[in-house]
Amino acid sequence: GESVGLHLPTLSVQEGDNSIINCAYSNSASDYFIWYKQESGKGPQFIIDIRSNMDKRQGQRVTVLLNKTVKHLSLQIAATQPGDSAVYFCAEISYNTDKLIFGTGTRLQVFP
Protein backbone atom coordinates (compact mmCIF):
# COMPACT_ATOMS: atom_id res chain seq x y z
CA GLY A 1 0.00 0.00 0.00
CA GLU A 2 0.98 3.63 0.02
CA SER A 3 3.53 4.59 2.60
CA VAL A 4 5.91 7.28 3.60
CA GLY A 5 8.47 6.00 6.04
CA LEU A 6 11.14 7.38 8.30
CA HIS A 7 14.23 5.29 8.93
CA LEU A 8 15.37 6.70 12.31
CA PRO A 9 12.86 6.88 15.12
CA THR A 10 15.15 9.04 17.31
CA LEU A 11 17.88 11.50 16.42
CA SER A 12 20.03 13.08 19.13
CA VAL A 13 22.13 16.11 18.30
CA GLN A 14 24.14 18.64 20.22
CA GLU A 15 22.92 22.19 20.39
CA GLY A 16 24.47 24.20 17.59
CA ASP A 17 25.04 21.23 15.31
CA ASN A 18 23.15 20.67 12.09
CA SER A 19 20.42 18.02 11.99
CA ILE A 20 19.38 15.90 9.06
CA ILE A 21 16.11 13.99 9.12
CA ASN A 22 15.47 11.57 6.29
CA CYS A 23 12.34 10.21 4.72
CA ALA A 24 11.61 7.66 2.01
CA TYR A 25 8.39 7.64 0.08
CA SER A 26 6.94 4.88 -2.05
CA ASN A 27 4.43 6.58 -4.31
CA SER A 28 6.20 7.73 -7.45
CA ALA A 29 3.12 9.78 -8.32
CA SER A 30 3.67 12.00 -5.29
CA ASP A 31 4.29 15.56 -6.34
CA TYR A 32 4.00 17.67 -3.23
CA PHE A 33 5.88 17.12 0.02
CA ILE A 34 5.63 18.77 3.39
CA TRP A 35 7.60 18.63 6.61
CA TYR A 36 5.78 19.06 9.89
CA LYS A 37 6.99 19.53 13.45
CA GLN A 38 4.92 18.21 16.31
CA GLU A 39 5.57 19.23 19.89
CA SER A 40 4.07 17.39 22.81
CA GLY A 41 0.39 18.12 23.25
CA LYS A 42 0.10 20.09 20.02
CA GLY A 43 -0.94 19.49 16.47
CA PRO A 44 1.57 19.21 13.64
CA GLN A 45 3.02 22.55 12.63
CA PHE A 46 3.93 23.30 9.02
CA ILE A 47 7.66 23.84 8.52
CA ILE A 48 8.39 23.81 4.81
CA ASP A 49 7.10 22.30 1.60
CA ILE A 50 8.50 21.40 -1.79
CA ARG A 51 6.96 20.49 -5.11
CA SER A 52 8.22 17.78 -7.39
CA ASN A 53 9.54 20.23 -9.97
CA MET A 54 12.15 21.36 -7.44
CA ASP A 55 15.00 19.53 -5.74
CA LYS A 56 15.82 22.02 -3.02
CA ARG A 57 14.05 24.68 -1.06
CA GLN A 58 15.31 26.81 1.78
CA GLY A 59 13.55 28.46 4.67
CA GLN A 60 14.74 30.05 7.85
CA ARG A 61 17.37 27.62 9.22
CA VAL A 62 15.69 24.76 7.35
CA THR A 63 16.35 23.22 3.96
CA VAL A 64 14.38 20.47 2.27
CA LEU A 65 16.01 18.30 -0.37
CA LEU A 66 14.07 16.10 -2.76
CA ASN A 67 15.60 13.27 -4.76
CA LYS A 68 12.91 11.87 -7.02
CA THR A 69 15.23 9.28 -8.53
CA VAL A 70 15.48 7.38 -5.27
CA LYS A 71 12.25 8.75 -3.77
CA HIS A 72 13.99 10.37 -0.84
CA LEU A 73 13.28 13.52 1.10
CA SER A 74 15.37 15.16 3.78
CA LEU A 75 15.03 18.03 6.21
CA GLN A 76 18.13 19.87 7.29
CA ILE A 77 18.05 22.09 10.34
CA ALA A 78 20.98 24.44 10.77
CA ALA A 79 22.35 25.35 14.20
CA THR A 80 19.87 23.13 16.01
CA GLN A 81 18.37 24.69 19.12
CA PRO A 82 16.62 23.19 22.16
CA GLY A 83 13.34 24.54 20.81
CA ASP A 84 13.76 22.29 17.78
CA SER A 85 13.20 19.23 19.97
CA ALA A 86 10.03 17.60 18.66
CA VAL A 87 8.80 14.83 16.40
CA TYR A 88 9.22 15.56 12.71
CA PHE A 89 6.97 14.08 10.05
CA CYS A 90 7.32 14.08 6.33
CA ALA A 91 4.13 13.89 4.31
CA GLU A 92 3.25 13.53 0.69
CA ILE A 93 0.37 14.30 -1.61
CA SER A 94 -0.19 13.02 -5.09
CA TYR A 95 -2.45 14.89 -7.47
CA ASN A 96 -4.41 11.74 -8.24
CA THR A 97 -5.38 11.01 -4.63
CA ASP A 98 -5.51 14.43 -2.96
CA LYS A 99 -4.64 12.69 0.32
CA LEU A 100 -1.84 13.85 2.59
CA ILE A 101 -0.06 10.71 3.79
CA PHE A 102 2.28 10.93 6.77
CA GLY A 103 5.33 8.96 7.72
CA THR A 104 5.75 7.52 11.19
CA GLY A 105 7.92 10.35 12.51
CA THR A 106 11.42 10.97 13.84
CA ARG A 107 11.99 12.28 17.32
CA LEU A 108 14.69 14.95 17.43
CA GLN A 109 16.40 15.44 20.79
CA VAL A 110 18.73 18.37 21.29
CA PHE A 111 21.16 18.23 24.18
CA PRO A 112 23.44 20.97 25.48
Added chain:
Amino acid sequence: DSGVTQTPKHLITATGQRVTLRCSPRSGDLSVYWYQQSLDQGLQFLIQYYNGEERAKGNILERFSAQQFPDLHSELNLSSLELGDSALYFCASNLGANSPLHFGNGTRLTVT
Protein backbone atom coordinates in the same frame (compact mmCIF):
# COMPACT_ATOMS: atom_id res chain seq x y z
CA ASP B 1 -1.97 29.49 16.47
CA SER B 2 -2.96 27.64 13.28
CA GLY B 3 -6.46 29.09 13.18
CA VAL B 4 -8.03 25.63 13.28
CA THR B 5 -10.18 25.05 16.35
CA GLN B 6 -11.09 21.66 17.74
CA THR B 7 -13.45 20.86 20.57
CA PRO B 8 -13.45 19.28 23.04
CA LYS B 9 -9.77 19.05 23.95
CA HIS B 10 -10.30 15.93 26.02
CA LEU B 11 -13.00 13.33 26.01
CA ILE B 12 -13.35 10.30 28.25
CA THR B 13 -16.06 7.81 27.54
CA ALA B 14 -16.91 4.15 27.90
CA THR B 15 -16.85 1.34 25.38
CA GLY B 16 -19.95 1.12 23.25
CA GLN B 17 -20.67 4.82 23.46
CA ARG B 18 -20.85 7.43 20.70
CA VAL B 19 -19.05 10.76 20.58
CA THR B 20 -18.87 13.75 18.26
CA LEU B 21 -15.72 15.75 17.66
CA ARG B 22 -15.98 19.22 16.20
CA CYS B 23 -13.67 21.23 14.00
CA SER B 24 -13.74 24.81 12.77
CA PRO B 25 -11.33 25.37 9.88
CA ARG B 26 -9.22 28.45 9.26
CA SER B 27 -11.12 31.34 7.84
CA GLY B 28 -11.29 30.96 4.08
CA ASP B 29 -10.25 27.30 3.97
CA LEU B 30 -12.63 25.05 2.09
CA SER B 31 -11.10 21.66 2.81
CA VAL B 32 -11.23 19.82 6.11
CA TYR B 33 -9.26 16.68 6.89
CA TRP B 34 -9.48 14.29 9.81
CA TYR B 35 -6.56 12.27 11.12
CA GLN B 36 -6.11 9.74 13.91
CA GLN B 37 -2.88 9.51 15.89
CA SER B 38 -2.35 6.63 18.29
CA LEU B 39 0.37 6.66 20.93
CA ASP B 40 3.79 7.16 19.40
CA GLN B 41 2.39 6.58 15.95
CA GLY B 42 2.11 8.64 12.85
CA LEU B 43 -1.00 10.31 11.62
CA GLN B 44 -3.49 8.10 9.83
CA PHE B 45 -5.66 9.84 7.28
CA LEU B 46 -9.36 9.23 7.86
CA ILE B 47 -11.37 11.44 5.55
CA GLN B 48 -11.41 14.74 3.66
CA TYR B 49 -14.21 17.12 2.80
CA TYR B 50 -14.14 19.97 0.34
CA ASN B 51 -16.82 22.63 0.44
CA GLY B 52 -19.33 20.28 2.01
CA GLU B 53 -18.66 17.21 -0.07
CA GLU B 54 -16.58 14.14 0.68
CA ARG B 55 -13.39 14.32 -1.37
CA ALA B 56 -11.19 11.47 -0.23
CA LYS B 57 -11.39 8.56 2.14
CA GLY B 58 -8.62 6.82 4.03
CA ASN B 59 -8.64 4.02 6.58
CA ILE B 60 -11.84 5.15 8.24
CA LEU B 61 -13.86 2.49 10.04
CA GLU B 62 -17.50 1.97 9.22
CA ARG B 63 -18.30 2.90 12.85
CA PHE B 64 -16.90 6.37 12.09
CA SER B 65 -18.54 9.02 9.97
CA ALA B 66 -18.04 12.67 9.26
CA GLN B 67 -19.67 15.61 7.59
CA GLN B 68 -18.94 19.18 6.65
CA PHE B 69 -21.67 21.73 7.12
CA PRO B 70 -22.55 24.77 4.98
CA ASP B 71 -20.58 27.03 7.30
CA LEU B 72 -17.60 24.69 6.60
CA HIS B 73 -17.20 23.39 10.13
CA SER B 74 -16.93 19.64 10.36
CA GLU B 75 -17.88 16.91 12.79
CA LEU B 76 -16.41 13.45 13.21
CA ASN B 77 -18.76 10.92 14.74
CA LEU B 78 -17.34 7.83 16.42
CA SER B 79 -19.79 5.13 17.47
CA SER B 80 -19.69 1.74 19.21
CA LEU B 81 -16.42 2.84 20.70
CA GLU B 82 -13.73 0.30 21.49
CA LEU B 83 -10.66 0.58 23.67
CA GLY B 84 -8.51 0.72 20.56
CA ASP B 85 -10.21 3.91 19.44
CA SER B 86 -8.37 5.80 22.16
CA ALA B 87 -6.18 8.26 20.31
CA LEU B 88 -5.64 11.84 19.36
CA TYR B 89 -7.93 13.01 16.59
CA PHE B 90 -6.71 15.93 14.54
CA CYS B 91 -8.53 18.15 12.16
CA ALA B 92 -6.71 20.12 9.50
CA SER B 93 -7.78 22.56 6.84
CA ASN B 94 -6.39 24.11 3.71
CA LEU B 95 -7.47 26.39 0.96
CA GLY B 96 -7.43 23.71 -1.72
CA ALA B 97 -5.27 21.32 -3.65
CA ASN B 98 -1.52 21.54 -3.18
CA SER B 99 -1.52 23.94 -0.30
CA PRO B 100 -0.23 23.01 3.14
CA LEU B 101 -2.59 21.64 5.74
CA HIS B 102 -2.90 23.55 8.99
CA PHE B 103 -3.72 21.47 12.03
CA GLY B 104 -5.68 22.06 15.17
CA ASN B 105 -4.39 20.89 18.53
CA GLY B 106 -6.52 17.80 18.50
CA THR B 107 -9.06 16.04 20.66
CA ARG B 108 -7.68 13.40 22.98
CA LEU B 109 -10.18 10.56 23.20
CA THR B 110 -9.90 8.01 25.98
CA VAL B 111 -12.19 4.99 25.87
CA THR B 112 -12.40 3.07 29.15
